[in-house]
Amino acid sequence: MGDKRDLLILGGGLVGMTLALAAAKKGITSHVVDRADPAALTADNFDGRASAISTASWNLFTNIGLADALEPHGCPIASIAVTDAMRPGRIDFQPEEHEGSLGRMFANQTLRLALFEAARDNTLINWHAKADVVERVRGPHGVSATLADGTVLEASLMVAAEGRQSPTRKEAGLQLAHWDYKHRALIAGIIHEKPHDNVAWEIFYSDGPFALLPMLDTKDGKHRSALVWTVNEAHAKGYLALSDAAFRAEVEKKMHGVFGHVEMNGPRSSYPLSFQHTARITADRLALVGDAAHGIHPIAGQGLNLGIRDVGTLVSVLVDGMKLGLEPGDAQMLKRYEEWRALDGFSVAAATDALTWLFGIPGKLPSAIRRMGMAVVQRTSPLKTFFMNEARGMSGDLPELLREQ
Amino acid sequence: MSNATVQSETIRPEEAQHFGALAADWWNPQGSSAMLHKLNPVRLSFIRESIDLHWGGDPESIRPLLGKSAVDVGCGAGLLCEPLARLGATVTGVDAAAENIAAASAHAQGSQLPIIYRHGELGQLGLGQFDLVTSMEVIEHVADKRAFVGELAARLAPDGLMVLSTPNRTPASRWLLVKAAEAIGAVPRGTHHWEDFITPEEFVDLLAEAGLETSAPKGIAFSPMKGLHLSDDLSLNYIFTAWRKD
Numbered sequence: 001m002g003d004k005r006d007l008l009i010l011g012g013g014l015v016g017m018t019l020a021l022a023a024a025k026k027g028i029t030s031h032v033v034d035r036a037d038p039a040a041l042t043a044d045n046f047d048g049r050a051s052a053i054s055t056a057s058w059n060l061f062t063n064i065g066l067a068d069a070l071e072p073h074g075c076p077i078a079s080i081a082v083t084d085a086m087r088p089g090r091i092d093f094q095p096e097e098h099e100g101s102l103g104r105m106f107a108n109q110t111l112r113l114a115l116f117e118a119a120r121d122n123t124l125i126n127w128h129a130k131a132d133v134v135e136r137v138r139g140p141h142g143v144s145a146t147l148a149d150g151t152v153l154e155a156s157l158m159v160a161a162e163g164r165q166s167p168t169r170k171e172a173g174l175q176l177a178h179w180d181y182k183h184r185a186l187i188a189g190i191i192h193e194k195p196h197d198n199v200a201w202e203i204f205y206s207d208g209p210f211a212l213l214p215m216l217d218t219k220d221g222k223h224r225s226a227l228v229w230t231v232n233e234a235h236a237k238g239y240l241a242l243s244d245a246a247f248r249a250e251v252e253k254k255m256h257g258v259f260g261h262v263e264m265n266g267p268r269s270s271y272p273l274s275f276q277h278t279a280r281i282t283a284d285r286l287a288l289v290g291d292a293a294h295g296i297h298p299i300a301g302q303g304l305n306l307g308i309r310d311v312g313t314l315v316s317v318l319v320d321g322m323k324l325g326l327e328p329g330d331a332q333m334l335k336r337y338e339e340w341r342a343l344d345g346f347s348v349a350a351a352t353d354a355l356t357w358l359f360g361i362p363g364k365l366p367s368a369i370r371r372m373g374m375a376v377v378q379r380t381s382p383l384k385t386f387f388m389n390e391a392r393g394m395s396g397d398l399p400e401l402l403r404e405q
Numbered sequence: 406m407s408n409a410t411v412q413s414e415t416i417r418p419e420e421a422q423h424f425g426a427l428a429a430d431w432w433n434p435q436g437s438s439a440m441l442h443k444l445n446p447v448r449l450s451f452i453r454e455s456i457d458l459h460w461g462g463d464p465e466s467i468r469p470l471l472g473k474s475a476v477d478v479g480c481g482a483g484l485l486c487e488p489l490a491r492l493g494a495t496v497t498g499v500d501a502a503a504e505n506i507a508a509a510s511a512h513a514q515g516s517q518l519p520i521i522y523r524h525g526e527l528g529q530l531g532l533g534q535f536d537l538v539t540s541m542e543v544i545e546h547v548a549d550k551r552a553f554v555g556e557l558a559a560r561l562a563p564d565g566l567m568v569l570s571t572p573n574r575t576p577a578s579r580w581l582l583v584k585a586a587e588a589i590g591a592v593p594r595g596t597h598h599w600e601d602f603i604t605p606e607e608f609v610d611l612l613a614e615a616g617l618e619t620s621a622p623k624g625i626a627f628s629p630m631k632g633l634h635l636s637d638d639l640s641l642n643y644i645f646t647a648w649r650k651d
Contacts, residue, residue, distance in 0.1 A: 004517060026467070027466075027467050027468075028467075141512075141515035141516055141517075142515075142516075319467070321446075322467045322491070323453060323464075323466075323467055324446055324450055324452075324453055324488060325453075325487070325488025325489060325491040325492040326445075326446065326449070326488060326491075327487075327491060327516070331434045332434070332442070332446060
């Protein structure tokens, strides 16, 4: 008792911690609980994980005061080149000067470090790291979580930000629609001979897309990109079993020499691809954010951005309600969050899904259709603008925190 | 739990009993007070705008009433008192029905909000003056409206703000708020007696007699698309502010 806060955020990863900071910016207090040891997550060796931060997400980081700390570590994406297995036909998504960049690439560790540093100094955020939740209660007057050491944390609203396997979502019985792609994403950092000129490449093979996302040069001046390579689950074991040298050679082959000679940067990792979507992202005194609400295929780099849109929307809704004296767990606010997010989350997830299927069908004819499709998109300005706006996260009705101030 | 111990000038015993019976269900957003839960954000947004305007506060603050006192007259189970307390005010809630006060106190305790709840006649409770005086959807249930308005005015601090809302007495309100609303079960039967409704002109006159100035009323209207919302249409329900002339 005594320290009842507005929010009890379960999961202090990128999305959970962004929520705590965005809420704090508006005077909203929180408990944040995470199992992980922050020291381990921010260790200096690069783990190969990176995220594309859309313009809308960047606006949110700017609005919560993180942009200055992050700016020097981000690699702007000036254009996106999309090709079909390096055959003729290519779409270039290149925004006009006044439209700004298509996003920025960050190592996840850099983002985590900036978020953790900001959270540590914030008195509105009570951060409980290396803590396991053993019991969750959602009652008529508030919510609580009991930690393994017996500590009881109280708040008005519980937010599940634990990612795809969210135990809070499962306990609340919120049903999840789940599509398994039977594909696996191989994630790695690569060092390459030629500069990337801030171009992100999406090369579509019939097995799945091979994406290269530009990163800032290493400290010793080597050119760097993040690789997200989607392969058929049946072939994944083989790729993962390859020696570093053989894997390197495969990667270089798939790149058709666009960046010259290639070296690996840090360890390889992989995860199965699936698309998941919950019909409901709220229950009594509970809201889901990020992958706990919707896990999507990383093909268009929208996973984290979707989570940040959840954050922006939830905070806007909470602020609007709290300015009227309503409590954060108020059923009418949660209803508004649910309705605002429903369409957006599903449309991004569905668009990404369709893209994967389109490029996942092998054969000559589908390839020809894909190339023609790309040529049409290339020439049709409104379509191109639509795709660019989706990539930037600027479509739809944006909450205040996601807009440029 | 009877009203016999309270010397009543403005409370009708049968009205107090009617709401007392509903008290337990007050806080259920899907219960018999569902209409009030939907109305709450609408009237709270009017109150919020009015307090920012009256005291020149920061519209972005989530504690605009910090350091201010407030009384809600006819508070029911505290649907308005609790938001006012969260906005920072020291809140007193007054209601004619003891059951309402019991339900309100229990809920405030659960919400960990230090609200003072008093059961009885406003004029006989020996309360002082308050920065904010609210009375929402109450005067239509009151027997002696002139005496009631006088009591409200007496509770208002010199620089204070009063916010009032009530159904209008128009053909539209007779059909929609009384007949239709009860017929479809939107409000419990016996909630409203149309003949007791008061028009904005009559209400403003009573307030002027009590030495108060008033703002132009806003309507609370309903449309299928927007639900309940603030509007220029005063025919169903209206809300406005009042303050001391001097």
